[in-house]
Amino acid sequence: MENINMEYIDDYIKSLIKNEDDKLEQFRKECEKRKLPIIHKEVGQFIKLIIKQINAKSIIEIGTNVGYSSIFMSHEMNNEGKVVTLERSEKFYNEAIENVKKFNLENNIKVHYGDAVDLLDTIDGTFDLAFIDAAKSYYGTFFDKCCKKMKSGAIVLSDNVLYQGMIANDDLVVRRKKTLVRNLRDYLKYISQDNRYITSVLPLGDGLAVTLIK
Ligand SMILES: C[S@@+](CC[C@H](N)C(=O)[O-])C[C@H]1O[C@@H](n2cnc3c(N)ncnc32)[C@H](O)[C@@H]1O
Numbered sequence: 001m002e003n004i005n006m007e008y009i010d011d012y013i014k015s016l017i018k019n020e021d022d023k024l025e026q027f028r029k030e031c032e033k034r035k036l037p038i039i040h041k042e043v044g045q046f047i048k049l050i051i052k053q054i055n056a057k058s059i060i061e062i063g064t065n066v067g068y069s070s071i072f073m074s075h076e077m078n079n080e081g082k083v084v085t086l087e088r089s090e091k092f093y094n095e096a097i098e099n100v101k102k103f104n105l106e107n108n109i110k111v112h113y114g115d116a117v118d119l120l121d122t123i124d125g126t127f128d129l130a131f132i133d134a135a136k137s138y139y140g141t142f143f144d145k146c147c148k149k150m151k152s153g154a155i156v157l158s159d160n161v162l163y164q165g166m167i168a169n170d171d172l173v174v175r176r177k178k179t180l181v182r183n184l185r186d187y188l189k190y191i192s193q194d195n196r197y198i199t200s201v202l203p204l205g206d207g208l209a210v211t212l213i214k
Contacts, residue, residue, distance in 0.1 A: 039072070040204070043205040046208065048072075054129065060085075060086075060130045060146060066099055067097075067111065068099075069131065069133065071103050073131070079108055082110070085110070085111050086123075090113065096111045117141055128150075130150060131159070132158040136160060139158055147213060152213065152214075154212075155212055160206040161209045162203060163180065163206060167181060198214065
C-alpha cells in the first residue's frame with residue numbers, strides 16, 4: 001500500500017500467504033479486477049489468525065461491499081459461526097446477497113441493508129469480533145455502538161486507519177481528506193488512550209488497529 005510500506009515488503013509478505021480455497025481465491029481475483037476495495041490479502045491473513053486465536057463464533061462487520069470479507073471470515077470459522085454484516089449501498093448489498101448464495105452461506109451470513117450508524121442500534125446479539133471497514137469519519141461511532149454488543153475479551157479490528165500514510169504525516173494530507181484525517185486521528189487517540197481498551201496499530205495493508213475490549 002502506497003505510503004505505508006515499501007512495495008517490495010508488501011509483495012514479499014503477500015507471497016508468503018498460502019492459498020487454501022480456490023473458489024475464494026477466484027472471487028478475490030474478480031474483486032481485484034474490478035478494483036473493489038476489499039481487504040488486503042495480508043490483512044485477511046491477520047484476521048484469520050485472530051479468528052482462530054480467539055475461536056470466534058460470531059462476527060459483526062461494518063462495510064460489506066460485495067461480501068468478500070464476510071465470506072472469507074465465515075470460511076475461517078469453518079462455515080459454522082455467524083457473520084452479521086452491514087452495507088449502505090443498495091447495489092453492493094444486492095451483489096453481496098448473490099455472492100453469499102453462490103457460496104451457500106445464507107444460513108451463516110446475514111447481510112443488512114442501510115447506514116450502519118442507524119442499523120447498529122437495531123442489531124441483536126453479542127459478538128466475539130467486530131470488523132470496521134466502512135466510512136472512515138464514523139469509526140468512533142461504529143466503535144462505540146459495536147462495543148455495546150461485544151463480549152468481554154472481544155476484539156475490534158479497524159481497517160485503513162493509517163489511510164495512505166496521511167494519518168501519520170501532514171505532508172501527505174490532501175485537502176479534500178482533511179476532515180477524514182482529523183476524525184481518524186481522533187479515533188486512534190481515543191482507542192489507544194482509553195483505559196477500557198488495549199490497542200495496537202499495525203502498518204499492515206492500509207493500517208489495521210487491533211483493540212481488545214478489556
Ligand atoms: C472498504 S469497503 C468494505 C470491503 C469489505 N469489508 C471487504 O473487505 O470485502 C467499504 C464498504 O462500506 C460501505 N459503507 C460505507 N459507509 C457505510 C455506512 N455508514 N454504513 C454501511 N455501509 C457503509 C461502502 O458502501 C462500501 O461498500
